[in-house]
Amino acid sequence: MLNTLTIHEVLERLNCGECRSEDVVRSVLDAIRRTDGRIHGYLTLDETDALEQARAADLARRNGANGRLLGVPIAVKDVLNVRGQPCTCGSKILKGYVSPYDATAIARLRAEGAVFVGRTNMDEFAMGSSTENSAYGITRNPWDLDCVPGGSSGGSAAAVAADECVAALGSDTGGSVRQPASFCGCVGLKPTYGLISRYGLTAYASSLDQIGPITKDVRDAALLLQVMAGVDASDSTSLPEAVPDYQAALTKDLRGVTIGLPKEYFVGGLDSEVERCVQEAIEVCRQLGAKVVEVSLPHTRVAVDTYYIIAPAEASANLSRFDGVRYGFRAEGATDPLDLYKKTRAKGFGPEVKRRIILGTYVLSSGYYDAFYLRAQKVRTLIRRDFEAAFKHCSVILSPVAPTPAYRIGANSADPLQMYLGDIFTVPVNLAGICGLSVPCGMAAGKLPVGLQVMGPALGEEAILRTGYAFEQATTWHSQRSCIAEQNSGSQVRT
Amino acid sequence: MTDDKTQSAKKMDVRYVANLARLNLTDGEVVEFQSQLDHIVEHFNQLRSLNVDDVEPMAHATPIQNVFRDDVVRPGLDRDVILNNAPQQSSGLVMVPTIVE
Numbered sequence: 001m002l003n004t005l006t007i008h009e010v011l012e013r014l015n016c017g018e019c020r021s022e023d024v025v026r027s028v029l030d031a032i033r034r035t036d037g038r039i040h041g042y043l044t045l046d047e048t049d050a051l052e053q054a055r056a057a058d059l060a061r062r063n064g065a066n067g068r069l070l071g072v073p074i075a076v077k078d079v080l081n082v083r084g085q086p087c088t089c090g091s092k093i094l095k096g097y098v099s100p101y102d103a104t105a106i107a108r109l110r111a112e113g114a115v116f117v118g119r120t121n122m123d124e125f126a127m128g129s130s131t132e133n134s135a136y137g138i139t140r141n142p143w144d145l146d147c148v149p150g151g152s153s154g155g156s157a158a159a160v161a162a163d164e165c166v167a168a169l170g171s172d173t174g175g176s177v178r179q180p181a182s183f184c185g186c187v188g189l190k191p192t193y194g195l196i197s198r199y200g201l202t203a204y205a206s207s208l209d210q211i212g213p214i215t216k217d218v219r220d221a222a223l224l225l226q227v228m229a230g231v232d233a234s235d236s237t238s239l240p241e242a243v244p245d246y247q248a249a250l251t252k253d254l255r256g257v258t259i260g261l262p263k264e265y266f267v268g269g270l271d272s273e274v275e276r277c278v279q280e281a282i283e284v285c286r287q288l289g290a291k292v293v294e295v296s297l298p299h300t301r302v303a304v305d306t307y308y309i310i311a312p313a314e315a316s317a318n319l320s321r322f323d324g325v326r327y328g329f330r331a332e333g334a335t336d337p338l339d340l341y342k343k344t345r346a347k348g349f350g351p352e353v354k355r356r357i358i359l360g361t362y363v364l365s366s367g368y369y370d371a372f373y374l375r376a377q378k379v380r381t382l383i384r385r386d387f388e389a390a391f392k393h394c395s396v397i398l399s400p401v402a403p404t405p406a407y408r409i410g411a412n413s414a415d416p417l418q419m420y421l422g423d424i425f426t427v428p429v430n431l432a433g434i435c436g437l438s439v440p441c442g443m444a445a446g447k448l449p450v451g452l453q454v455m456g457p458a459l460g461e462e463a464i465l466r467t468g469y470a471f472e473q474a475t476t477w478h479s480q481r482s483c484i485a486e487q488n489s490g491s492q493v494r495t
Numbered sequence: 496m497t498d499d500k501t502q503s504a505k506k507m508d509v510r511y512v513a514n515l516a517r518l519n520l521t522d523g524e525v526v527e528f529q530s531q532l533d534h535i536v537e538h539f540n541q542l543r544s545l546n547v548d549d550v551e552p553m554a555h556a557t558p559i560q561n562v563f564r565d566d567v568v569r570p571g572l573d574r575d576v577i578l579n580n581a582p583q584q585s586s587g588l589v590m591v592p593t594i595v596e
Binding site: 372 | 531592
């Protein structure tokens with residue numbers, strides 16, 4: 001049952017010699033073998049390598065090493081480069097690619113002794129909200145196998161919710177950490193833009209992308225953030241500010257915290273069960289000592305349009321590097337370089353990626369740039385100003401993460417616009433460059449998790465982690481287990 | 496630059512834009528994407544209702560500034576490791592179809 005533990009619980013046991021990293025990793029690998037055939041959270045595993053990393057961590061510990069994550073297994077979304085491991089981004093175009101280097105976030109986790117157990121499934125190039133756009137098959141929600149796990153970091157969230165790992169990493173461009181965390185009953189953190197270096201994170205929309213942890217509780221999210229955060233010479237957009245002690249911010253009450261509720265978020269289209277869970281969560285926060293005020297984010301209604309102009313525009317430029325020349329898939333029978341690019345990209349990319357490349361190319365093209373892209377950039381300023389004004393009256397803002405709980409597989413896959421509209425509560429955070437946390441806050445109709453979003457201003461991680469932690473400690477939602485996790489909770493301790 | 500009205504009246508030429516993006520599409524994809532993308536672009540018209548005349552565009556979430564590092568030699572990635580990811584290689588080089596006759 002070591003696979004069911006949180007990072008801090010694993011560390012306690014490792015530190016007092018109750019178990020070895022090898023035991024933890026074996027327990028995780030056993031769980032994957034037992035249940036991943038049904039949820040498909042992982043794309044690739046290298047068991048031999050994972051066990052070698054674990055034994056190396058155990059040896060280091062015996063020799064007196066005390067890395068902050070020494071021997072803790074972590075699953076990684078297939079968009080982050082880990083030296084020597086594949087990195088397909090859920091795309092056929094990167095089939096066979098092996099990362100020649102570690103992303104900065106990975107290098108920092110490795111330096112503290114983390115063990116990288118496997119690569120998790122995702123929407124191709126992080127484009128999607130359901131993990132149905134992976135070229136390697138869908139992932140299923142461990143709470144209900146007929147439902148999606150959310151996306152794009154659906155493999156990571158499903159693996160955490162199934163207890164097929166201790167914690168995982170995702171990336172969040174428009175909600176891709178927070179929304180799958182909400183759908184799978186995990187904690188998901190989207191840090192302030194620039195807090196974690198993006199070096200080695202395959203770029204989707206560079207002005208919006210952030211790496212974020214998906215964990216079983218808030219303390220674990222704080223722990224992983226602590227290790228990954230901080231300026232990096234390899235990412236000129238990383239923030240130079242000193243990184244605070246996030247653990248120290250975790251307190252069990254909310255005295256002195258003012259919570260803002262955006263009136264534009266509690267309107268039509270919101271699932272009644274989601275609304276009930278979030279309203280109950282607000283009441284818990286009030287009882288913990290928080291003051292609650294109404295705030296206004298008037299440009300919420302245009303956030304999805306703004307996002308689906310800016311993100312595809314940046315993606316169309318970023319994905320031009322996939323041309324069949326230097327790495328990955330190359331189409332056969334090309335007569336000249338132009339033919340090679342067009343054939344390779346036609347065969348290598350899936351439909352959602354093609355749609356967004358075309359959309360992005362269109363909004364950047366001559367004659368449309370001003371009407372779409374430039375206008376969207378201006379509206380982005382208005383969205384950021386909304387948050388700046390709101391945070392004058394409150395320390396954090398609470399909202400649902402998504403307007404619905406997890407939906408059935410296939411429900412939105414034929415209508416891209418319908419899928420996009422589900423991102424209404426998460427994309428504003430990326431557009432404004434601020435931080436957001438998803439914390440389990442209830443069960444819709446008694447069977448599907450609902451996430452509470454805690455938004456904070458730029459570098460407001462201490463406030464959102466504190467709020468999320470106090471709420472979590474006052475409730476039991478984070479300790480509820482999915483049906484797949486129940487099957488992985490048996491006594492598997494090895495001596 | 497044409498004005499906003501003529502732009503909204505014109506539909507996206509999906510095959511033309513795909514060519515700009517160096518992407519071959521099948522006839523089936525053109526039909527499917529045309530209706531989906533028209534639907535999405537139509538939704539973008541919501542943005543026209545806002546007056547943004549005096550608003551500065553936002554290109555990035557952090558204050559833009561030049562970031563410099565010391566001009567010192569740093570080790571790069573190993574050539575063989577990089578070439579191992581290439582679809583076709585020869586003599587330490589990536590192979591591509593003939594560019595110049």
